[in-house]
Each structure stands twice: as structure tokens, then as C-alpha cells.
Amino acid sequence: MTWTGKGKLAFTGVGFSPIERNSTRRLGEFAEIAIDNALKDSGIERGEVDGLATFHLDGGGQRDGLDLVSPDYVMSSLRLPNVRWSCDLRGGMVTSAVVQAALAVLGGACECAVVWRAMGQPAKKVDRATLPALRYVAGPAKFSEPWGCSTGIQWHALAFRRYLEQFGLSRDKLAALVLASRFNATLNENAIFNDRPLTANDYRDARTVSDPLSLVDCDMPVHACAAIVITTAERARSLKRPPAYLAGFSQNTSTGSDSLHYSLADYFDVGRRTADRLWRETGLQAGDMSGAMLYDGFAPSVVYWLEGAGFCERGEGLDFLQNGNIALGGRLPVNTFGGSLGQGRLHGMGHLAEAVLQVSRRAGPRQIRAPHAVCVFAGSPMYYGSGMVVTAEP
Amino acid sequence: MRQVSGDAQLVSWTLVFQKLTKGFESATPYYILLVELVEQAGLFFVSDHPGDDSMPLHLLKQGTPMRCVYEQVDGDFRLPQFRFAEERQR
Numbered sequence: 400m401t402w403t404g405k406g407k408l409a410f411t412g413v414g415f416s417p418i419e420r421n422s423t424r425r426l427g428e429f430a431e432i433a434i435d436n437a438l439k440d441s442g443i444e445r446g447e448v449d450g451l452a453t454f455h456l457d458g459g460g461q462r463d464g465l466d467l468v469s470p471d472y473v474m475s476s477l478r479l480p481n482v483r484w485s486c487d488l489r490g491g492m493v494t495s496a497v498v499q500a501a502l503a504v505l506g507g508a509c510e511c512a513v514v515w516r517a518m519g520q521p522a523k524k525v526d527r528a529t530l531p532a533l534r535y536v537a538g539p540a541k542f543s544e545p546w547g548c549s550t551g552i553q554w555h556a557l558a559f560r561r562y563l564e565q566f567g568l569s570r571d572k573l574a575a576l577v578l579a580s581r582f583n584a585t586l587n588e589n590a591i592f593n594d595r596p597l598t599a600n601d602y603r604d605a606r607t608v609s610d611p612l613s614l615v616d617c618d619m620p621v622h623a624c625a626a627i628v629i630t631t632a633e634r635a636r637s638l639k640r641p642p643a644y645l646a647g648f649s650q651n652t653s654t655g656s657d658s659l660h661y662s663l664a665d666y667f668d669v670g671r672r673t674a675d676r677l678w679r680e681t682g683l684q685a686g687d688m689s690g691a692m693l694y695d696g697f698a699p700s701v702v703y704w705l706e707g708a709g710f711c712e713r714g715e716g717l718d719f720l721q722n723g724n725i726a727l728g729g730r731l732p733v734n735t736f737g738g739s740l741g742q743g744r745l746h747g748m749g750h751l752a753e754a755v756l757q758v759s760r761r762a763g764p765r766q767i768r769a770p771h772a773v774c775v776f777a778g779s780p781m782y783y784g785s786g787m788v789v790t791a792e793p
Numbered sequence: 794m795r796q797v798s799g800d801a802q803l804v805s806w807t808l809v810f811q812k813l814t815k816g817f818e819s820a821t822p823y824y825i826l827l828v829e830l831v832e833q834a835g836l837f838f839v840s841d842h843p844g845d846d847s848m849p850l851h852l853l854k855q856g857t858p859m860r861c862v863y864e865q866v867d868g869d870f871r872l873p874q875f876r877f878a879e880e881r882q883r
Contacts, residue, residue, distance in 0.1 A: 546874075553825055606811075
């Protein structure tokens with residue numbers, strides 16, 4: 400039984416701010432630009448916006464408009480007079496805020512909602528050597544930090560090493576994904592690496608952060624915002640742009656591991672479960688997809704999503720990346736906008752924006768052929784794993 | 794609470810080159826080892842190990858038997874660490 404909302408909602412436009420490194424501008428400025436661009440892209444006036452949704456991760460000392468951007472901030476800074484519904488999620492992934500907005504439109508809480516993700520890179524590089532040595536640690540981290548294991552990349556490295564050993568593979572094959580993503584970014588003006596493609600030699604020589612992962616296997620923290628407009632299919636059809644319909648969504652709700660300690664088995668399980676649910680909700684399958692936007696905060700996540708979603712068998716994800724299979728014009732174009740690896744870290748909003756541009760045939764030099772349906776899988780198949788499908792027809 | 798044997802097997806590892814974790818700056822590069830206790834599938838434990846010549850690279854294989862030892866950190870603070878069972882017997 401497919402989702403009752405299938406085809407009743409549509410994305411009408413997307414907007415980006417400039418994507419910058421080491422910016423001195425307030426994050427609020429980035430959000431204002433991105434939202435303004437999304438509204439212009441949609442052909443929707445500010446007065447018509449009556450719903451707002453965003454999500455951000457909790458962090459100490461964050462200030463609204465400076466290092467996070469709330470609905471209240473947007474309402475007053477952009478002077479949106481008619482907002483009657485808003486949602487400010489702590490945590491989650493792009494899907495969670497978009498789903499809230501979708502359900503609000505479907506249920507009549509609002510008719511035209513803007514969703515955005517504004518992200519800043521950490522204020523300044525922390526020289527950890529100057530911090531006092533850690534004496535005590537509490538919570539889940541107490542099971543790993545005393546042994547020097549405290550960050551996401553270390554857990555990803557452990558999981559990916561396990562994957563490589565289990566299937567007798569080498570990390571070299573991951574290069575195909577990173578190189579394709581960085582090439583795609585050169586075709587996307589909204590990408591931090593728009594002017595900097597990566598060569599095979601660059602990949603080989605990149606600095607190792609936590610073996611088997613190097614610097615170029617990680618997304619780039621940036622100052623940026625991406626925004627999207629969602630409304631009823633009926634309203635969307637009266638606008639100048641072709642709509643991108645929301646076919647359905649799914650969110651991982653497992654509570655197996657905490658949000659820090661993820662193993663390869665978790666990535667496998669969450670990827671499979673999230674994808675199975677998405678295919679059931681949408682009545683579609685991997686084989687129906689014209690392209691896939693797969694979360695790549697760390698490059699191996701793309702491999703786990705490819706396998707979990709059924710684009711290939713378990714253990715075949717790295718092979719799937721080879722021979723131009725995932726390139727523009729390949730069997731399954733992946734992360735045609737450059738992914739977070741090429742665009743910069745926008746926590747899945749860039750992935751969704753690209754899916755919308757592709758199915759509405761507005762992706763310019765990176766347009767894929769026959770873009771009937773494009774899936775978005777956000778998060779690292781873990782705690783916040785989520786999926787969505789957008790289609791050209793309702 | 795259930796007593797366990799301290800026996801485990803190696804599941805995965807990473808050699809950390811970047812100073813990511815407070816207190817480990819001078820120890821970098823170092824290994825993080827992921828082991829699975831023999832008592833329960835999926836019950837993992839992490840360890841660290843110097844990333845120098847003392848690491849027998851040929852032993853870095855999934856399934857290698859590991860054994861818990863206690864590292865004296867400072868004062869009365871001891872940290873469980875997993876080491877190659879074979880190395881310990883030598």
C-alpha cells in the first residue's frame with residue numbers, strides 16, 4: 400500500500416547561497432539569499448509563504464542568525480507576513496524537516512512552505528593540543544574516547560576497513576566515486592570545488608586522516624544554505640516551472656546503537672530497512688530510478704546506500720562505482736551535483752535540491768536523460784538515515 | 794552483570810594520522826582496534842595500540858585472537874586493552 404500523499408505535493412524551486420570557506424559573514428545572510436533564490440526560482444511571492452521548516456544540530460553557544468538560522472529569524476529578516484506554521488527540528492536529516500513541511504501542507508496547516516538547511520563551518524580550527532588533557536568522559540563516549548576513538552571518521556574508518564577485509568577489496572576503488580563527484584562539481588556553480596577537479600594522482604596522494612580514509616573521502620565543511628519550496632501539486636501546476644512531485648519518504652527509527660557507535664552491521668541494516676520502506680511507500684524500486692543522490696559525508700556511505708537500496712548486491716558497491724557506471728550518462732548517475740564531497744556539507748539538502756532539478760529537467764550541463772524518478776538517501780545509513788523519491792509525473 | 798573471559802577476536806582497525814582526539818596528540822599515529830568478545834556476537838570493544846614498529850602488521854587480520862590486558866594509565870586508573878593473544882604468550 401503506497402503512501403496516501405503520493406503525487407499530491409510538489410517541490411517548485413530550489414535556491415542556494417554562495418558556498419564559502421572561512422567566511423566572516425553571518426549565517427543569516429546565507430539563509431536569506433538561499434530562501435530568496437528558492438522563492439524566485441519557484442515564482443512565488445514572499446506573501447504566499449505560510450510555512451517554514453528547518454533543522455540543525457545542537458551545539459553549545461549557538462546564536463540565532465549567526466551560527467544557526469531559525470524560522471523566527473527568517474520570518475523577521477525576510478519580512479514574511481503570512482507564516483502560520485513553522486518547525487525547528489533539533490537533529491535529524493534533511494528528510495525530517497522536509498517531511499514535516501510536506502505533512503503540514505498535506506494536512507492544511509499551510510499551503511506553501513520553505514525548508515532550508517544553513518550550515519557554518521566551525522568558527523575556527525581548534526588546536527586540540529592546547530586543550531587540557533581529558534580526564535573524565537561520560538555518556539556513550541566513555542566506551543570509546545579513552546582509547547582515542549572520538550570522531551565520526553574513526554568509526555567510519557573502522558567500518559570501511561571491516562568492509563574491505565570482509566569482501567577482500569582495496570580502498571583504491573573508492574577513487575571512482577570521489578573523482579566522479581569532483582568532476583560533477585565542476586559542472587555545478589553551487590559547489591565549493593566548482594573550479595577544482597581532482598585527478599587520480601591527487602586521490603592517491605591525499606593525506607590519510609584515519610586509514611583507510613583520506614581527506615578527499617570527507618565532505619568539506621562550508622558556510623552555505625540551500626532552500627527548497629514545497630506546495631500542493633495543484634498550486635505547483637499553475638507556476639512557470641515544471642514541478643517535482645514527492646512520491647514518498649522513509650526514516651530510520653531503529654534504536655539499536657547510539658548515535659556515535661555505529662558498526663558495519665548497522666550501516667547494512669539501516670540502509671536496507673530504510674530503502675525497503677521507501678520502495679514500499681512509493682510503489683517504486685531501485686530499477687525505476689533514473690538517478691540517485693546518496694549521502695556522502697564520508698565516501699563509503701555511498702557504497703552502503705547502493706547496496707542497501709538494492710542497486711547492487713552486498714559487497715558489490717565498490718565495483719558498481721567503476722567504469723563510468725555512476726557518471727552522467729552511466730547506468731545510474733550518482734550525485735550529479737558533486738555530492739557533499741564536491742559541493743560542500745549541506746546535510747542532504749544539496750542532494751534533495753539536485754533531485755528536484757533533475758526531474759524537472761533544469762540541471763543544465765549535468766542533466767541526466769529521461770529523469771522520471773530520482774531517489775535521495777540522506778544520512779550515513781545510521782541513526783538519521785532517511786530516504787525520499789521525487790518524480791517528474793505525479 | 795556477567796563475567797567474561799577477556800578473549801576476543803579482531804574485527805577491524807584504523808591507523809589514525811590526524812590529531813582528532815584530545816590526549817592522543819603525542820601518540821599519533823596510533824591504531825584503534827575493534828574487537829568482538831567471544832561471549833557474544835556483535836559485542837564490541839575498542840582498544841588503542843601504538844602505530845609504530847611494535848605493531849605486527851601481518852597479525853592485522855579479521856578473526857585474529859585477542860586477549861584483554863590492563864594498562865596502568867596513572868594512579869590507580871587502569872584501562873582494559875586488547876592485545877594479540879599470540880604476542881602475549883611470547
